[in-house]
Amino acid sequence: MPYIIKSAVKSIYRDKWINLLSMLAIGSSLLILLITFLLVFNFHIATSRLPELFSLVVYLKDNLSEDETKKIITQLQGRNDVDGVKYLSKADALVEFKKTVKSAGVILEGLDENPLSSYIEIKLKKEYVSRPSVESISAEIKNINGVDEVYFGEKIAETIYFLKKSSQAVSIFLFIIVSIVVIFISHSTVKILFFRKKEEIEILKLLGATNGFIRAPFVLEGGILGVLGGIIAITSTAIIYLLIKYKLGTVIPVFEGIVLPWQIMPLSVLISLILGVIGSLIAVGRIRI
Amino acid sequence: MVIFNNVVKYYENLKVLRDISFQITKGEMVFVTGPTGSGKTTLLKLIYLAEKPDEGEITVGDFKVTSLKKSEIPYLRRNIGIIFQDFKLIKNMTVFDNVALSLRIKKEKDIKNLVYEALKKVHLRHKADSYPKILSGGEQQRVVIARAIVAKPELILADEPTANLDPNTATAIMQLINEINLQGTTVIIATHYRELFRNTWKRILRIDEGNLIERA
Ligand SMILES: Nc1ncnc2c1ncn2[C@@H]1O[C@H](COP(=O)(O)OP(=O)(O)O)[C@@H](O)[C@H]1O
Ligand SMILES: [Mg+2]
Numbered sequence: 001m002p003y004i005i006k007s008a009v010k011s012i013y014r015d016k017w018i019n020l021l022s023m024l025a026i027g028s029s030l031l032i033l034l035i036t037f038l039l040v041f042n043f044h045i046a047t048s049r050l051p052e053l054f055s056l057v058v059y060l061k062d063n064l065s066e067d068e069t070k071k072i073i074t075q076l077q078g079r080n081d082v083d084g085v086k087y088l089s090k091a092d093a094l095v096e097f098k099k100t101v102k103s104a105g106v107i108l109e110g111l112d113e114n115p116l117s118s119y120i121e122i123k124l125k126k127e128y129v130s131r132p133s134v135e136s137i138s139a140e141i142k143n144i145n146g147v148d149e150v151y152f153g154e155k156i157a158e159t160i161y162f163l164k165k166s167s168q169a170v171s172i173f174l175f176i177i178v179s180i181v182v183i184f185i186s187h188s189t190v191k192i193l194f195f196r197k198k199e200e201i202e203i204l205k206l207l208g209a210t211n212g213f214i215r216a217p218f219v220l221e222g223g224i225l226g227v228l229g230g231i232i233a234i235t236s237t238a239i240i241y242l243l244i245k246y247k248l249g250t251v252i253p254v255f256e257g258i259v260l261p262w263q264i265m266p267l268s269v270l271i272s273l274i275l276g277v278i279g280s281l282i283a284v285g286r287i288r289i
Numbered sequence: 290m291v292i293f294n295n296v297v298k299y300y301e302n303l304k305v306l307r308d309i310s311f312q313i314t315k316g317e318m319v320f321v322t323g324p325t326g327s328g329k330t331t332l333l334k335l336i337y338l339a340e341k342p343d344e345g346e347i348t349v350g351d352f353k354v355t356s357l358k359k360s361e362i363p364y365l366r367r368n369i370g371i372i373f374q375d376f377k378l379i380k381n382m383t384v385f386d387n388v389a390l391s392l393r394i395k396k397e398k399d400i401k402n403l404v405y406e407a408l409k410k411v412h413l414r415h416k417a418d419s420y421p422k423i424l425s426g427g428e429q430q431r432v433v434i435a436r437a438i439v440a441k442p443e444l445i446l447a448d449e450p451t452a453n454l455d456p457n458t459a460t461a462i463m464q465l466i467n468e469i470n471l472q473g474t475t476v477i478i479a480t481h482y483r484e485l486f487r488n489t490w491k492r493i494l495r496i497d498e499g500n501l502i503e504r505a
Contacts, residue, residue, distance in 0.1 A: 003393060014381040203377045206339065207436075208366030209394045 008220040015196065019225060022192045026229030027236070029188070030272055032181055034237040034264065040174050042258050047167040050160045051129035056122040058141055059149040068146050069118070075144060076120060081128040081137055086121040090114050117148065130161035194283035201283070211285070218280045226276020230269035238265075290315045290444060290475045291336060296345035298331055305331050307499035309345070313477065313492075315443070318470040320486045321479045323496035329479035330374065332496065333446045336477070337369050338362050350443060367395050370437030370474075372447040376429050378421040384408070384432050385417040391440040407439035411465060427458035434462070438469055445469060447478045451485060459485075 012019050058076070060069060069087070076085050088096060093116040101107070128137065134157045138150040197218060204214050241260045249256035291313040298306040305328040313319050321329050334340040336349055338357065347354040352365045370391070378387050388404045397403065408414045411431035421429055430450065437445055447466060451459035463485060470476045478485070486493055493504045 011381065200379050203379055204390070204394070205363070206337070206366065206371065206373075206377065207391055207394055208363045208369075209390075210360075210363045213394060 004216045004220060007217040008224065011217065012221055012224060018196050022196065022225050023229040023232060025188060025192055026226060026272055026275060027232030029181060029184065030230060030233035030268060031236050034233055034268060035240065036174055036177065036181070037264065038237065038241065038258075038260060040171055041261065043167055043170060045259060046257075047160075047163045048126070050163060051126040052123070054124065054129050054153070054156055054160055056124065056134070056138060056141070057151045058120040058122060058147055059117045059151070060119060061146050061148045062117060064118075064146050072144060072146050073120060076122060076141070079137075081125055081133070083123045083125045085123075087118070088121070089118045090116055093118060129157060129164075131158045192279075194279075197283060215281065218283065219277050222276035222278075222280030222283075223273050224276070226272040226274070226279075227269055229276070230272030233272065234265045234268050237268075290317070290350060291477070292346075292348040293335075294346040296335065296342045296347060298328070298335065298340065299343050300331075304499055306335075306342075306496070309496075309501045311494055311501060311503070313475060315475055316470075316473050318467070318476040318478070318491050320489070320491060320493045321477060321496065322481060322483075322486070322493060325481050327481075327496040328499065329481070329496060330448055333371075333448055333477065333479050336444075336446060337366050337371060363394075367440065368442050368444060370440070370442040370445040372430075372433050372437050372445065372450050374448040374450075374452060376421075376433050378429060378432060378436075380421050383418050383420055384413065384424070387421065387432060388436045388439050391436050395440055397440065403439055404435075407435040410438070410468075411435045426453040427455070427462070430454060430458075430462060431465075434465060438474075442474065444475045444477070447476065447480075449480050449482070450478060451480070451482060456484075 058072075060072065064072075073085060073087055076082055091114065094114050097116060122141075124134070124137065128134065134152055138152055141147060142150045201214055201218070238260070241258065244255050245258050249258070291311075293309050293311050296306055296309040297304070309332070321332055323329055331340060335342050335347055336354070338354055342355060345355070349365060350368055352361070352368075354365065357365060379390070382390075385404055385408075388407055389400050392400045392403055405414060405417070408417055411434050413428060413431050413435065416424060416428065416432075421432065424432065430453070434450075437447075445466070450466065451462055454462060466476060466478065480486075495502045495504060
């Protein structure tokens with residue numbers, strides 16, 4: 001139906017200002033959505049990685065045999081709150097120490113014997129990284145024969161736990177806001193498409209046009225506007241993302257790690273296409289003459 | 290062609306048409322008159338179902354308007370050419386496209402020739418590519434007439450077709466409508482302007498306080 005396509009394209013060009021406005025409306029609402037998503041997504045990534053940074057350090061007594069050490073390791077590995085363990089012998093501990101402390105050579109100079117203890121580093125499963133559970137786990141481990149001391153960063157455990165909990169709350173809160181935004185976008189898109197074309201649709205109906213005849217070019221138009229609005233939104237999002245990463249990131253390093261999942265781009269365009277189409281459909285259906 | 294049987298129409302509490310009955314045969318030309326606000330436009334709207342009667346029955350050609358399904362309304366309207374008082378031209382379409390709409394809606398072929406033929410009848414062929422807003426009131430009125438006649442409907446409704454025109458243009462428009470009628474199209478003209486039917490021998494239906502009075 002070349003008339004439909006011609007009519008839609010012509011109409012978009014003729015009403016270029018109001019169309020630009022509709023596009024900006026769809027685009028900016030979608031932009032709000034995308035930025036919100038970007039924030040939540042990155043906050044979520046950041047907080048879900050935090051527990052990985054946390055570890056328990058289990059110092060072993062000095063005079064353990066190889067068998068006894070192995071027994072402790074297997075016992076720790078068998079715990080259902082433990083994700084992984086790493087054993088470092090006295091020699092390993094020394095290498096590790098020299099690696100992390102630059103002046104280690106000077107400090108250790110003159111000591112015949114390796115002063116470090118062998119230790120086991122434990123990574124806990126994410127859900128156990130909270131202060132109360134870490135405390136009880138370390139108390140349990142301390143009671144194992146051959147274990148000298150258990151260390152963990154109390155404050156870190158507490159902070160991680162707090163961030164994780166607040167990340168959930170923030171996500172739920174943002175999800176509610178986003179839902180409201182989505183409803184608002186859908187509503188205003190319909191309204192814009194409706195008022196933009198009200199008069200024309202009315203005239204077409206009075207001339208005897210069926211809903212089908214009216215719908216086709218309007219839906220096509222709504223779809224095109226939606227897609228263009230979506231492109232505005234993803235372009236702006238990409239620009240904002242790049243600015244945060246490469247401009248703000250050089251000043252505040254935290255922002256360098258910001259992640260934008262690119263799959264969201266085509267999805268956004270699809271969403272705004274659907275918005276435009278449904279908006280037009282509702283707009284045509286609303287006129288009763 | 291058009292039959293009203295005991296038609297009553299209210300707007301909320303306002304009883305505009307009280308008990309209207311009349312019959313218009315095919316090929317007739319009839320004036321509907323009465324002072325402004327008497328219900329002339331309302332009577333025309335009932336014919337093309339822009340308004341529904343509260344009581345009574347209306348028949349237009351083969352359509353029983355009062356019991357028409359919603360999906361059938363477009364097909365009723367395609368048989369009626371309407372000359373709207375407020376023109377109802379689509380302002381961002383050219384004269385050609387506005388006139389062509391009536392044909393496109395009916396999925397007619399040969400659109401170009403038919404549109405130019407209709408525009409020639411109203412002496413506006415040279416304005417085919419103009420947009421309505423640069424045309425004078427009389428020219429816009431003629432575009433509306435071209436759009437109403439282009440698909441060759443059986444019935445033409447004209448609501449105050451000379452309202453915004455100077456006397457000379459008004460006469461020309463009336464001549465045009467007369468010609469359309471002479472070719473066999475039924476025409477109903479709603480007007481409060483007595484000059485239009487002063488010297489006519491055609492039927493005149495006057496709405497007076499919601500009742501219809503016929504003058505032969
Ligand atoms: N949609 C409407 N809602 C309420 N009142 C209306 C509506 N349309 C017309 N009226 C009223 O009905 C009366 C008849 O109007 P109308 O048919 O336009 O008269 P005319 O065409 O003879 O001037 C007027 O009093 C007008 O104010
Ligand atoms: Mg009127």
